[in-house]
Amino acid sequence: MLLVISFGSFCLSAYGASAPPAIFYSDLQSGPNTGGENNNGAYVTIYGKRFGTSQGASYVTVGSGKAVNYKLWTDTKVTFQLGGSATSGNVTITNSSGTSNGVPFTVRAGAIYFVSTSGNDSNSGAFASPWRSIPKAKDSLSAGTIAYLMNGVAQTAVDNYNADLSIQSAGTASTPIALVAYPGATVTIGNNSANYGIRTPAISGGKDYWVLAGINFRGLAAMDLVGVTGWRVVGNDFSCPNGSGQSACVHTDTTTNLKFYGNYVHNVGDAAGSIDKYYHAVYFTTNSNSIDAGWNTVVPNPTHSTKSGGCRAIQFYSTGGSDQYDLHVHDNVVHDAVCDGINFSTVNPDNGTVEAYNNLVYHVGTGPDPYNGSSNYACIVLNSSSSSPRNPADVYNNTLYDCGSRGTSDAGALALGIPSRLRNNVVRVTGTEAYLAPSWNASCTTITGTNNLWYGGGTAPSCTTSNVIADPLFANAGGDDFHLQATSPAKDHGTTVTTLKTDLEGIRRPQGAAYDIGAYEYFQSSTTATNPCDLNADGVVTTADVQIAISQVLRVSACGTADLQRNGTCTVVDVQRVVNSYLGQTCRTGP
Numbered sequence: 001m002l003l004v005i006s007f008g009s010f011c012l013s014a015y016g017a018s019a020p021p022a023i024f025y026s027d028l029q030s031g032p033n034t035g036g037e038n039n040n041g042a043y044v045t046i047y048g049k050r051f052g053t054s055q056g057a058s059y060v061t062v063g064s065g066k067a068v069n070y071k072l073w074t075d076t077k078v079t080f081q082l083g084g085s086a087t088s089g090n091v092t093i094t095n096s097s098g099t100s101n102g103v104p105f106t107v108r109a110g111a112i113y114f115v116s117t118s119g120n121d122s123n124s125g126a127f128a129s130p131w132r133s134i135p136k137a138k139d140s141l142s143a144g145t146i147a148y149l150m151n152g153v154a155q156t157a158v159d160n161y162n163a164d165l166s167i168q169s170a171g172t173a174s175t176p177i178a179l180v181a182y183p184g185a186t187v188t189i190g191n192n193s194a195n196y197g198i199r200t201p202a203i204s205g206g207k208d209y210w211v212l213a214g215i216n217f218r219g220l221a222a223m224d225l226v227g228v229t230g231w232r233v234v235g236n237d238f239s240c241p242n243g244s245g246q247s248a249c250v251h252t253d254t255t256t257n258l259k260f261y262g263n264y265v266h267n268v269g270d271a272a273g274s275i276d277k278y279y280h281a282v283y284f285t286t287n288s289n290s291i292d293a294g295w296n297t298v299v300p301n302p303t304h305s306t307k308s309g310g311c312r313a314i315q316f317y318s319t320g321g322s323d324q325y326d327l328h329v330h331d332n333v334v335h336d337a338v339c340d341g342i343n344f345s346t347v348n349p350d351n352g353t354v355e356a357y358n359n360l361v362y363h364v365g366t367g368p369d370p371y372n373g374s375s376n377y378a379c380i381v382l383n384s385s386s387s388s389p390r391n392p393a394d395v396y397n398n399t400l401y402d403c404g405s406r407g408t409s410d411a412g413a414l415a416l417g418i419p420s421r422l423r424n425n426v427v428r429v430t431g432t433e434a435y436l437a438p439s440w441n442a443s444c445t446t447i448t449g450t451n452n453l454w455y456g457g458g459t460a461p462s463c464t465t466s467n468v469i470a471d472p473l474f475a476n477a478g479g480d481d482f483h484l485q486a487t488s489p490a491k492d493h494g495t496t497v498t499t500l501k502t503d504l505e506g507i508r509r510p511q512g513a514a515y516d517i518g519a520y521e522y523f524q525s526s527t528t529a530t531n532p533c534d535l536n537a538d539g540v541v542t543t544a545d546v547q548i549a550i551s552q553v554l555r556v557s558a559c560g561t562a563d564l565q566r567n568g569t570c571t572v573v574d575v576q577r578v579v580n581s582y583l584g585q586t587c588r589t590g591p
Contacts, residue, residue, distance in 0.1 A: 021100040057096070062082055144175030149179065163199040176210060239268070288324060337365070429456040
């Protein structure tokens with residue numbers, strides 16, 4: 001039996017409601033507060049944690065005014081209209097646990113349009129008179145305009161340049177063009193056989209400053225960005241089961257100032273029949289610099305198959321170009337990749353920061369070798385193509401688990417070929433794999449750092465100081481829950497990283513006497529668990545409880561707390577009861 005439940009790009013929470021809400025990012029950063037549906041302006045979606053499962057008395061403030069017309073409210077995602085009271089300033093959310101951090105927003109002029117399956121491309125594009133097709137919207141938009149795509153709208157035939165949607169116009173830094181799924185809508189661009197779902201063809205003309213949000217992208221390459229700057233790609237679903245060749249499901253070339261936030265990239269090349277060394281889930285190639293990739297879930301091969309699929313989860317490799325720089329990979333959950341989890345193959349920190357932090361990477365580097373050559377098999381790889389950097393790449397507060405079980409000389413938790421500073425990382429190997437990939441010959445001339453936890457692979461690397469060598473005591477590694485237990489030796493044993501204010505779930509660092517080691521900061525909720533669907537007894541029913549139920553149904557762990565029917569066995573009925581409770585219903589127990 002295969003049971004698959006997707007919760008998007010957010011990792012599983014183990015914290016109760018007493019922690020304040022945290023906003024990670026928004027889809028739009030600017031837009032009008034008038035026009036559009038009911039003249040209430042643009043719809044904006046914020047993503048984060050601990051918003052609450054329903055709105056109740058909670059609210060969102062935009063600058064000095066409250067938002068209106070809340071179309072969607074979940075614990076991790078809230079969509080609202082700006083309303084006439086919104087002003088330029090920070091977006092915050094306030095609930096019974098407090099007020100969140102703020103993310104910036106600018107109220108500006110701009111037109112708003114709509115696309116609907118009941119529309120007509122001869123219409124005006126207004127909410128009451130929508131267009132019918134995405135190409136019509138795309139060709140009609142100009143700098144500062146937004147098109148909302150209603151439920152069921154799809155573009156699955158070739159538009160131009162072998163792409164189901166070809167982008168050939170530009171916004172500006174202050175007035176981008178936006179294609180956004182209407183709140184709660186399912187929208188698709190591309191199909192599993194399309195050469196490209198969406199692309200910017202390598203032709204003359206500007207194609208900069210677009211926002212794409214909330215859309216399902218499909219194709220042999222679902223997204224291909226060439227020669228653009230200033231794109232914002234947020235909260236989308238990417239899948240490329242038939243992909244292969246020297247490309248990726250998400251591919252960039254000579255692309256700069258890209259924000260790639262909260263996307264779910266999955267099922268990459270897993271129907272192609274073999275493992276392809278050159279095909280990856282997310283691939284930032286030739287001279288792609290100033291990349292900020294955060295809060296994504298990248299799962300190239302979620303079925304755990306080792307017979308087919310793409311190779312690496314996130315890859316930086318400048319084919320024929322210069323070493324890359326100004327790269328920030330953070331707050332991602334990466335797992336189930338045949339080859340590397342995060343691979344910085346061609347980077348030079350001397351030209352700009354190269355860093356990986358607050359990432360959870362697990363069950364990667366499993367092998368076997370691709371049909372067209374061997375690969376690396378590590379959680380994180382750092383290397384340069386031709387330069388010899390003086391400044392180190394920064395790797396800090398990551399949790400790395402089950403990396404490099406392929407077991408070759410190119411396998412290990414870390415493969416380090418350039419100067420690298422390691423701080424506050426949990427490195428937990430589970431078999432014969434190494435902490436450091438042997439063939440890379442990393443030495444104390446390249447490795448520095450402090451306060452890392454090493455376990456399962458023997459003696460810690462001698463180049464790092466204040467090592468902790470002990471079981472990190474994850475909450476439930478078998479159930480993919482890598483939060484720390486209260487007695488974890490990673491707790492309060494990290495070094496201070498002044499630039500890192502929160503953990504993977506937006507919990508403030510530090511909570512105790514010092515930073516915790518790893519992607520998660522231990523947080524003890526004051527809430528007492530009374531709901532039987534609260535399987536991990538942390539005071540709130542979250543996706544973590546759903547995952548526990550799934551693990552018990554699939555017999556990954558013994559049937560116990562998830563037996564809500566009280567019949568001695570765990571079934572999908574129990575899972576559904578936990579899901580219903582997560583969605584705000586009463587937890588049902590008994591027959």
